[in-house]
Amino acid sequence: MTRIRVLFGVAAAAMAVGLWFALTAPPDALQGEYSRIINVHVPSLWLAFLAFGVTALGSIMWLWKKKQRWDRLASASAEVGVLFTGIGLFTGMVWGQAVWGRAWDWGDPRLTSTAVMFFVYLGYIALRNAVDDPVVKARRSAILGVVAVVQVPLVYFSVNLFRTLHQTQSIRPDGSTMPAEMLVAMLVNVAAFTILYVALMAARTDIARIEEANRETELLAGDAVKPPKLSEVGDV
Amino acid sequence: MSFWNQSLEIARVDLRVERRLGDTLRIVLPFAVVALMVFPLSLGIELATISRIGPAVFWALGILFGMQVALRLSAADTQERRDLHALLGVDPAARFVGRVLSGGVLMLAFLVVLFIAMVLIYGPTLPSGSWSTVLLGTVLFSIGLTELGTLAGEITAGLRNRTALASLIVAPLALPLVIGASQSLEALSRGAGILPWVLLMLATDLALAVIGVGMARPLEEATR
Numbered sequence: 255m256t257r258i259r260v261l262f263g264v265a266a267a268a269m270a271v272g273l274w275f276a277l278t279a280p281p282d283a284l285q286g287e288y289s290r291i292i293n294v295h296v297p298s299l300w301l302a303f304l305a306f307g308v309t310a311l312g313s314i315m316w317l318w319k320k321k322q323r324w325d326r327l328a329s330a331s332a333e334v335g336v337l338f339t340g341i342g343l344f345t346g347m348v349w350g351q352a353v354w355g356r357a358w359d360w361g362d363p364r365l366t367s368t369a370v371m372f373f374v375y376l377g378y379i380a381l382r383n384a385v386d387d388p389v390v391k392a393r394r395s396a397i398l399g400v401v402a403v404v405q406v407p408l409v410y411f412s413v414n415l416f417r418t419l420h421q422t423q424s425i426r427p428d429g430s431t432m433p434a435e436m437l438v439a440m441l442v443n444v445a446a447f448t449i450l451y452v453a454l455m456a457a458r459t460d461i462a463r464i465e466e467a468n469r470e471t472e473l474l475a476g477d478a479v480k481p482p483k484l485s486e487v488g489d490v
Numbered sequence: 491m492s493f494w495n496q497s498l499e500i501a502r503v504d505l506r507v508e509r510r511l512g513d514t515l516r517i518v519l520p521f522a523v524v525a526l527m528v529f530p531l532s533l534g535i536e537l538a539t540i541s542r543i544g545p546a547v548f549w550a551l552g553i554l555f556g557m558q559v560a561l562r563l564s565a566a567d568t569q570e571r572r573d574l575h576a577l578l579g580v581d582p583a584a585r586f587v588g589r590v591l592s593g594g595v596l597m598l599a600f601l602v603v604l605f606i607a608m609v610l611i612y613g614p615t616l617p618s619g620s621w622s623t624v625l626l627g628t629v630l631f632s633i634g635l636t637e638l639g640t641l642a643g644e645i646t647a648g649l650r651n652r653t654a655l656a657s658l659i660v661a662p663l664a665l666p667l668v669i670g671a672s673q674s675l676e677a678l679s680r681g682a683g684i685l686p687w688v689l690l691m692l693a694t695d696l697a698l699a700v701i702g703v704g705m706a707r708p709l710e711e712a713t714r
Contacts, residue, residue: 317708363669366665367665370662370663370665371662373658373661373662374659374662374663376658377655377658377659377662380655380658381645381646381649381655381659384646384649384650384651384655385649393708393711394645394646396708397641397644397645397705397708397709398645398659400701400705401641401663401698401701401705402663404663404694404697404698404701405662405663405665405666408666
């Protein structure tokens, strides 16, 4: 528990530093103050991609090793990924309303594919909630975790593959399209959000471990109160 | 029995069961055609709009009712049948391929009839070369959707809320197929090439085939 408190403490400090960088970086010449949303939007979606990648890795490792800790990792990462995808979508819509004049554009592949990714992992969580047996749950969700990750590269590269309203990546192998101050602020926030992801993952996997332990205790209690067979009761 | 013979035998039995029950062509297809008629009824006498939205409605209904076709096959695959296949030593990957083959044939028949119904009801202005593009798109769409339906059917086998859960899994993952199929027709209308969209569908089909064959054994264990 102390480990998690320390992690959340570090994450809070990093987020405070990130906020300071986000608020002191110069605003964009055209977008004005709305450009600061990038400091939440980009880190959130970067973490969503990372989280779903970790879900796929955990799923593959569970199918290979059959160790429960990989299932915990995969499921925790999917839940955190859905949270960050939701934040990314929301901040993107706020920015879109201010800059594009509308919150959503159905013709934009990045927007629609991100929404689809959100629903795919909601399906993953729904599947986990529908299964009671931990091994069956782990096995089925591991398979879906591997299937689901196939669309993640499509979401990432959709801005390069299709004609889109959404701009292409700001950081490329040949350099950045952003001014240095804005880039530094964004990268500090990416680092801060990544620490927050680690803290959330540590907390969620711990909760999953406690849930599993509780479930085992419940089963033992259930066995203890099972009524005796008639043949064992004798002549009462 | 070789891998392909096993797959073909599974597909043959699936299609024979479907011929006896006739769920796809006697129930799902008429229901889809009725749904096709709901849109013009709700729009009124807007002939230009009705004509324009025809292909989009076709693909939207294609995915919604196609999911029913794909999932219906896996619903008919009972635990007893799975156990029998396992006892007979049928390769799980061959089972997956066989199911995709039979489902793909059914889906293709379903979509072809639905497309003809859409043309008759909506009267869309189709550019030259549309029929071959639609046929190619429909074949690739059918294969991909059946692969997804088979995977989702196996993952959700025996669960409560199975139909809703499997649909929730299939619908978002089928988006590359819907985009590829609808945009290829759109590209043809603009006079642009259809190759990128065909490649998108082909890549999705191949990725799902690799996953389906690779995951066949864990999938079989997952249903136990």
